[in-house]
Amino acid sequence: MKEAVGHDCAVVTRISVEGMGPSGIHVDEALQFVRMADDLVDLWDVNIGSIALWSHDSGTSRYFEEGYQLEWTGRIREATAKPIVGVGRLTSPDLMAKIVRSGVWDLIGSARPSIADPFLPQKIAEGRIDEIRECTGSNMCIMKVDGFGHLGCIQNATAGEEHRRGWHPERFDRAGNADKPALVVGAGPAGMECAITLGKRGFETVHLVESEPQIGGKLRWIRRLPTLGDWGAWWTGAPSSSTGSRTST
Secondary structure (H helix, E strand, C coil), X not given: CHHHHCCCCCCEEEEECECCCCCCCEHHHHHHHHHHHHHHCCEEEEECCCCCCHHHCCCCCCCCCCCXXXXXXXXXXXXXXXXXXXXXXXXXXXXXXXXXHHCCCCEEXXXXXXXXXXXXXXXXXCCCHHHCCCCCXXXXXXXXXXXXXXXXXXXXXXXXXXXXXXXXXXXXXXCCCCCCCXXXXXCCHHHHHHHHHHHHCCCCEEEEECCCCCCCCCHHHHCCCCCCHHHHHHHHHCCCHHHCCEEEC
């Protein structure tokens, strides 16, 4: 391939650095391969897992901490000075920056976080950290694709609907009846998302009502269950005055 493209096209190779199971290419083997092929590769894309252990590559937050692959993939720097991109459910801009500054990786791969928020890099660059819809690692996107053939996301209601329905995660048209008040009954995640969207569509007054003493619905307690703490990242999407509407609870 390198002979065919020369320097007109970058040659990128993904290699699995398996350190969590009996199959796959283990770290020492991977380092040997990288040293052998380094002069032919322009960028190394590293992950862990294999066909038999695919769940290790895209592990859910229930069982894998953010950046869990770094323990093994970070070692590739021992064998190459070429650019490296790594993955591992990285959702914190601070952790992303820390990894890049450390030199073990040069690029952050963020597939699932980009489903939750397609404008993740732009928001980081512009310092709009509090506007990021952070991936919870629930793997709802994977479940929907595998089970129903349709991408979805519990953080981004527009995911998979952009083309079919013309939805856009950051663009909202003013509603034709925006001068009238709106009432949303139930302040769970869906109700709060609805209230935010109504505010962004220009409704002057949005009433969000909830019979419970706290908003949040069932996720208020689900995120307190063992191994489900990262699901609390959805809370960053709670209604605020930034919608430009008056919201009463």
